[in-house]
Amino acid sequence: MSDLGSGDEGSNSQSKYGQQGQVEQELATKMLQIQSKRFYLDVKQNRRGRFIKVAEIGADGRRSQIFLALSTAAEFRDHLSAFSDFYSSLGPPNPDNVPEDGKLKSEMMIKENRRYYLDLKENSRGRFLRVSQTITRGGPRSQVAIPAQGMIEFRDALTDLLDEFSADEHAYKPDLPEGRHMHVDNKNFYFDIGQNNRGVYMRISEVKTNFRTAITVPEKSWPRFRDIMADYCDKIKQPQQQQPPPPSMGGGGGGGPQPTNQQPGQDQMQHPLVGNTMQDTGTTLK
Known part of the structure; x- marks a missing residue:
């Protein structure tokens, strides 16, 4: 391993967020210089909530990055304290007593469909914490590597951001329905x-x-x-209410009471027609 475990697949993780058309808002950023590397911790927000993007810029200009939900970042912060304590308990590097895979201590975090692997490793360039992010449904792995001497500084910067932006995180819902x-x-x-x-x-x-x-x-x-x-x-x-049928126009059999204002000698067939016309007009107006 020629470098401190740095990867170059972070751009794939960035495209995962950008290709979904989500508008991102940057809320805060911190920059750390640890040995020959620069780290940017950006608090961002999109429609799914807030998260932290950790970007590593190597001495050769290579860039890699991972994404952490605020709850995952808080868990990561606690692991940094444990890894730092373990690192402090180690003696000087001993080339004759290095594990075959270089791992000195490992932990794993699971957040929904993402897994994070934390490995404190040692190689010819020194000791470092490699943080790898994978997605369960497949896809490339992205990773950053933090020099072991900088774990406390990294933890403190992360803590500052969490203290500022986690207070009202409960109001944000990380998994909103798709459009x-x-x-x-x-x-x-x-x-x-x-x-x-x-x-x-x-x-x-x-x-x-x-x-x-x-x-x-x-x-x-x-x-x-x-x-x-x-x-x-x-x-x-609902079907429209049916209109009541008009009264019978026939003369025989009686179709109901006759109008009381009928004058003697008036045509018996005209008034029912007039009455029907008025009734139809009234029904139409109702």
């Missing part, structure tokens, strides 16, 4: 779930050629929004 799409006639409707410092929301967009409009519905309003839509759906499905 949905619906095509109706010549229109496209998009349903996207996001979140900001005010909470979770749904953005409903209507898209046509050269036209786009959208509304935003806060999560707390979803049940009422759903109930109103369901009520309209139920009402539009």
Whole structure:
């Protein structure tokens, strides 16, 4: 191993976030210079919540990076303390007493579909902590390597960021539903779930050629929004009430009481027709 365990696959991890079209907001950053390496700890936020991107820039300019949810970063911070204590208990490097794989101490962290392998290793260039990130469904491994002498400095920088940005992390939901799409006639409707410092929301967009409009519905309003839509759906499905049949126009058999304002000698067939016309007009106005 010619370098302190640094990898060059971090760009694949970066593309995983960028290719999903998620808008990222940078909240804070810290830079550490440890031996010949620079490390950037960036607190970022997208619609799924907050996370920390750890980027390593080697002396040769190579860049590698891993991503940590804030809860994972807190667990990693605790492991850094344990690894640092273990490192302090070791004596000077002894080339005759090095494990075959170079590993002095190992731990593993599991966060949803990601696994992180922490290995304190030793090679001809010294001792270092290699942190590898893998995804269970496959894909390249990304990793960074922290010189052992810098683990405490790295832990302290991570702690500062966590103290500042983890206080309201409970308000952020890391696993929001994926967006949905619906095509109706010549229109496209998009349903996207996001979140900001005010909470979770749904953005409903209507898209046509050269036209786009959208509304935003806060999560707390979803049940009422759903109930109103369901009520309209139920009402539009109900058959219209049938109109009552008009009274009989025939002269025999009696189809109901005759109007009381009929004058003697008036044509008996005209008034029922007039009455029917008025009744139909009234029904239409109802």
